[in-house]
Amino acid sequence: MKTSVILVIGAALLASSQVSAFNVDTYLAQQCSSCHGSEYYTRSDRKIKSLGALKTHLRDRCNHVVTQKMDSKMLNAVVNHLNNKYYKF
Numbered sequence: 001m002k003t004s005v006i007l008v009i010g011a012a013l014l015a016s017s018q019v020s021a022f023n024v025d026t027y028l029a030q031q032c033s034s035c036h037g038s039e040y041y042t043r044s045d046r047k048i049k050s051l052g053a054l055k056t057h058l059r060d061r062c063n064h065v066v067t068q069k070m071d072s073k074m075l076n077a078v079v080n081h082l083n084n085k086y087y088k089f
């Protein structure tokens with residue numbers, strides 16, 4: 001009984017520390033750079049033309065190919081990061 005309570009608290013702490021420790025740069029380097037780096041976001045014929053398209057692309061395309069899936073918080077952080085740094089919609 002005691003052990004299971006400790007386990008639940010431990011799991012909750014672990015989950016919250018993972019969220020607060022989420023760092024977009026590290027995530028991009030670990031999950032995305034195996035296929036492409038920022039050159040894709042800045043190429044002259046880039047495909048993403050709006051903030052909505054960026055979000056849809058990340059959610060429906062990129063999230064399927066990465067090993068550590070993005071939840072909606074992470075997704076928003078990545079969208080904002082890419083937009084502030086590269087797309088500037």
Ligand code: HEC
Pocket residue numbers: 028031032033034035036040041045046047048057058062063065066078082
């Ligand atoms: C398995 C390989 C792979 C991984 C991993 C991957 N991508 Fe991509 N990504 C691609 C390919 C291929 C394209 C080009 C698709 C196209 O041209 O239609 C692309 C295109 C993109 C684009 C659109 C660029 C443009 O033209 O404007 C964005 C944004 C993007 N990726 C972000 C990411 C992010 C963020 C991650 C990590 C969460 C990621 N990708 C992980 C293969 C990958």
